[in-house]
Amino acid sequence: MKKMLLLSLAAFAIMACKQPAQKAPGASFDEVLATRRSVRAYDASKTISEAEVRELLLATQEAPSWANQEPSKYYVAVGGEKHAALLEMVGGNKDRVANAPVLIVSTYEKGKSGFFRGTATNEIGDGWGAYDNGLSNAYLVLKARAMGFDTLIMGMRDSDAIRECLDIPENETIMAVIALGYRAQEPSRPQRRPLEDVVRFF
Numbered sequence: 001m002k003k004m005l006l007l008s009l010a011a012f013a014i015m016a017c018k019q020p021a022q023k024a025p026g027a028s029f030d031e032v033l034a035t036r037r038s039v040r041a042y043d044a045s046k047t048i049s050e051a052e053v054r055e056l057l058l059a060t061q062e063a064p065s066w067a068n069q070e071p072s073k074y075y076v077a078v079g080g081e082k083h084a085a086l087l088e089m090v091g092g093n094k095d096r097v098a099n100a101p102v103l104i105v106s107t108y109e110k111g112k113s114g115f116f117r118g119t120a121t122n123e124i125g126d127g128w129g130a131y132d133n134g135l136s137n138a139y140l141v142l143k144a145r146a147m148g149f150d151t152l153i154m155g156m157r158d159s160d161a162i163r164e165c166l167d168i169p170e171n172e173t174i175m176a177v178i179a180l181g182y183r184a185q186e187p188s189r190p191q192r193r194p195l196e197d198v199v200r201f202f
């Protein structure tokens, strides 16, 4: 009887170990939306692993894209030489993200989203690639918050220097650099326009 009990306890322990790690702090979707902010001061004592970044980037692959073209690409520096180099390529953002352990460059492949057999489907052209990249990045920053991380999307960056540094091919348009880390202080919520200013119902 005692042996049986021990065996079932051991089986339970093995099953418990096989459960996926509980990474998210358990926030609801609305809490994720409400607490996601652009963070401009990071906690230098905390790190993020490559495995965690992989989990984060898997979420971006759930984003919709034009005809499922998935034009978005990501280049990731988790500390190290490239991280230090990228910090010099984000202009006035450098001090804001210097303590963020991860920097992610997002790009999209040209001539995919918005194109059919090499021809632009409508007047937006490659703008659809930028659109899809923005959607993908929205998934990234929200998933990051759900995992307890913080982000800063940076449009202020030197794309020529980044292309050379990371050997990014010319058929990709470099969009944002996204800092990933843990907030060092609580960010405030910038005011938003009244809904009436931006929406018309018919």
Ligand SMILES: Cc1cc2nc3c(=O)[nH]c(=O)nc-3n(C[C@H](O)[C@H](O)[C@H](O)COP(=O)(O)O)c2cc1C
Binding pocket: 036, 037, 038, 039, 040, 093, 096, 152, 153, 154, 155, 156, 157, 176, 188, 189, 190
């Ligand atoms: C495409 C894009 C580019 C941005 N570039 C920068 C940037 O270079 N530096 C910066 O500090 N914030 C940047 N931001 C953050 C915005 O300033 C921020 O999203 C906005 O003020 C709203 O604040 P919130 O993100 O906390 O809601 C950027 C945001 C987006 C979406």
